[in-house]
Amino acid sequence: MIRNIVTVLLMAQAGTAMASTPVTVLPAGDFSASGDLALKKGSIPVSCHTRFDGQVADNGEITVTAVHFGGFNPLCKSIKALGLPWQGQVDHPGQLTVEDMQVKVRVPLLGGICGPGPVTLGWTNDNAGATFDAVTLGPDCAMDGVMLTTPPVQIHPRSPSP
Numbered sequence: 001m002i003r004n005i006v007t008v009l010l011m012a013q014a015g016t017a018m019a020s021t022p023v024t025v026l027p028a029g030d031f032s033a034s035g036d037l038a039l040k041k042g043s044i045p046v047s048c049h050t051r052f053d054g055q056v057a058d059n060g061e062i063t064v065t066a067v068h069f070g071g072f073n074p075l076c077k078s079i080k081a082l083g084l085p086w087q088g089q090v091d092h093p094g095q096l097t098v099e100d101m102q103v104k105v106r107v108p109l110l111g112g113i114c115g116p117g118p119v120t121l122g123w124t125n126d127n128a129g130a131t132f133d134a135v136t137l138g139p140d141c142a143m144d145g146v147m148l149t150t151p152p153v154q155i156h157p158r159s160p161s162p
Contacts (some may be wrong), residue, residue, distance in 0.1 A: 021092040022158035026079050028058035031153055033130060036071070037145035039079060041105045041114060048076035052147060060090030060155070064098060076104040082118055093155045096130060100135060114141030128152035 008077040030053075037050040049071040054064040067081035081103055088098035102115035113136045124130040 006075070023060045023090045023093055024156050024158045025056050025058050025060050025090060026154050026156075028056055030055055031149050031151065033147035033149045035129070035145055035147045036146070037069075037132060037143055038070070039103070039105070039114075040069055040142045041107075041112065042110055042140050044107070044110050046075045046079065046105075047071070047072055048073060048079065049107070050145070050147070054085070056090075056153060060096075062088035062098065064088070064097065067103075075107065078111070080104045080106065082113065090123070090155055093125075093157055094123050096123055096155075103137075106140075112140075114138070119143070123155055125154050126155075128154065 010067040014047055032053050034049070034051040035122055038045055038047045040046070047101045048069045051068045052064050052105060052133050053066040053068075056062050065084060067078045067084070069079040071114045083100055083102045086098050086100050087095060088097045097118050102113065102117075104113050105111040115145045117138055119132070119135045119137055121135065122133060123129070124131070127146070127148055129146050129148040132147070135143045137143065145146045
């Protein structure tokens with residue numbers, strides 16, 4: 001029992017250290033991230049051209065202020081972001097988390113709300129993009145896709161002060 005408590009405390013401490021890894025984000029300021037995002041509500045997948053607009057601070061704090069779903073599939077018009085602005089942060093140079101993502105799918109019988117909840121995305125500087133890789137958002141939603149940023153955002157570990 002004590003060993004389990006110590007293990008949980010050590011894991012929580014490691015998670016806190018990982019989440020607070022100091023980073024430098026360049027350029028800081030307004031950004032857009034766009035690409036094709038496949039959203040699945042229940043068993044119904046819908047692929048939409050999606051754009052996230054917001055701001056990122058040089059320390060990695062993220063605010064998403066607008067989300068646009070579009071494309072050729074008419075069902076994309078039935079998806080709407082809720083609870084904006086969404087807050088998030090860069091966890092470390094290869095990962096970021098949006099804390100309170102929430103979307104509503106307005107389709108008779110199969111629609112509903114996904115979230116709110118945190119989603120964790122992979123990040124690569126090579127393409128200045130965030131990757132939704134089978135990201136789940138309760139109760140029954142999943143997302144896949146790559147969002148490329150404009151201007152191209154780069155995330156680096158913060159150099160220690162001399």
